[in-house]
Amino acid sequence: MSNPDALIEAYRRKHPRSAEIHVRARELFPAQGATHFSRIHNPFRPYIVRAAGARKWDVDGNEYVDYVLGHGSLVLGHSHPAVVEAIQRQAALGLHYGDNHELEVEWAERIRGLMPAAERIEFCASGQEANQMGIRVARAHSGRRKLLKFLHNYHGWADELAPKGSPGALDDQVTVIPANDPALVERHLASGEFAVVLVEGGGGRVSGRVPTKVEFFQALPDLCRRHGTLLLLDEVVTGFREAPGGWQSVVGMTPDLSTIGKAASGGLAAGALLGRADVMSVLSGAAPADRRVVHGGTWNAVPISCAAGIAACSLYPGGAPQRAARAAADRFRRDANAMFRRIGANARCYGRSIVHLYLGPIDQDPADDTEAPAAVDRLMDPAKTPLHQRLDLHLLVRGVASMRGEAFCFSAAHDEAAVSSTVAALEESIAAMVAEGTLPF
Ligand SMILES: Cc1ncc(COP(=O)(O)O)c(C=O)c1O
Structure with a gap:
């Protein structure tokens, strides 16, 4: 040697x-x-x-x-030229208005054009943040606490997203089971305690290494619906990478909620929760006080990320x-x-x-x-x-x-x-x- x-x-x-x-x-x-x-x-x-x-x-x-x-x-x-040009143009016009602007509307419209399940869209600063928001929204909407996740799926490092049992994690409401077993999912959901099932889109960095079966994805929406649990599909990697319509378009399923990040913003820091209008309505000030989710975030829909996102998303259709x-x-x-x-x-x-x-x-x-x-x-x-x-x-x-x-x-x-x-x-x-x-x- x-x-x-x-x-x-x-x-x-x-x-x-x-x-x-x-x-x-x-x-x-x-x-x-x-x-x-x-x-x-x-x-x-x-x-x-x-x-x-x-x-x-x-x-x-x-x-x-x-x-x-x-x-x-x-x-x-x-550094795709269209994305770089959009960032440079926007940088000269202002980095952050701390106010409404048309770019956020245009970016959201383009995202919905690619992913029709995005009836409503809430921007944030990263993929993990989008997942956290999805869990909160699902809890507020369902009035339940528990979260079901799958082994070897990655969703971020925060409290309930880290591997179960990680030092410092707050995961007492989290159950982790192997993927690809609809009957096992059903046994858990039958308790009526689960607010949300969180699953990583197929073909990602971790979900691709340990692949989840297409039929399993296709079984999840109906399983969740029957037990009053919301389905959150994490498309942070697969959204706009696997297909313009994301993993959901590849396998032909419609989740209640989806999260995106990464490719959606052409590589700038951003994330978003997308989903059914009735579920996302808990983010409205008009929601009943015991269901209302208040969402802040300095970097939500920051103009420079919107400009990059519009440039990237305008290259994805087709x-x-x-x-x-x-x-x-x-x-x-x-x-x-x-x-x-x-x-x-x-x-x-x-x-x-x-x-x-x-x-x-x-x-x-x-x-x-x-x-x-x-x-x-x-x-x-x-x-x-x-x-x-x-x-x-x-x-x-x-x-x-x-x-x-x-x-x-x-x-x-x-x-x-x-x-x-x-x-x-x-x-x-x-x-x-x-x-x-x-x-x-
Ligand atoms: C599937 C998946 N979800 C969520 C995340 C977290 O996204 P972020 O790093 O933008 O917080 C990642 C990060 O790689 C990921 O692979």
Whole structure:
């Protein structure tokens, strides 16, 4: 086995300025110098100075094909000219009026044009905030307290959204069950105590890694209706990424409430709760006092996010960006899987516009390679995290920024050159891990 630390040394040599900045960051940010749990890395992730299309560049002048894409938000690619132009124009007209403006109305109209279930829309500042608002609205509307969630679905880090049992979380009203079992959902809802069922749209960063069945999504609206429980579909990642109408249009279901963020605002900080007019009416001052939800938020519908959102949402009807992102993802998945077969690597890619990588002994000739290759516990095996982190570092030194060596998020800007250089970098990385003895299968 060659010296496994050689990679860390090579990485440090390639990133001298990032290393200096990281020393300063460690003195400031308690999460090992990172500002988001997914940006923590040993020794550190590169410090980025610029991004355009499918690529980004760090302070040391290294170029990356980027698959993090603003945590999945940039289905149009980095700095799409129409979005940048809208932001620049609006910045000159005012950053924040603290008042009503027409942009918020136009953005909401465009969102409703894409997602007809959005009879009413309430803007906020992030995806998690939208989910929190959805839970509050569902409780106020139903007069019930309990929340049903599914294992391995991600909705944010706050009190009831964090994994159940997380230190500091307030989750005594939260029940978490495995997805894909309508009878189990029914048994819980039959108690009549659940205000809301919260489920992540399929094909996302986590919901794509551990896929939820289409038939399960299709069963949920009726199950919820029969038991007086509201259904909240979290489309924070899938809204406007999987299709212009979101995951709900892909599987053909109508939730009572949906949440969006990320792609809705072209990559600026924003979120929104969308849903049935009668349910959303608890946000009105005219609602009875014991049902009324008061919603503040300095950053709700801030003009600059609205301008970016209008620009992005005006490119979505017809679905050309979504189809381009999916085509690039499909090409990558097919080429990477062919490469794994050719070199005899125990690995397989699967998924939709976010491609997931499974490392481990696997059938490499499945009938449908978009499907997940293994049972849930193997897909989520925490023992594999160090392997993926090692791969992530190998990919970074070869000019590929993946999502923690586990996933690759595609945009309309990922062209053939980007895809083929990524497959080549993946092949070299796997070969290097075999050579250094860090890939045990
Ligand atoms: C499915 C899903 N829901 C909600 C969130 C939280 O969104 P935000 O980070 O904008 O608060 C995320 C974040 O990645 C997500 O993946």
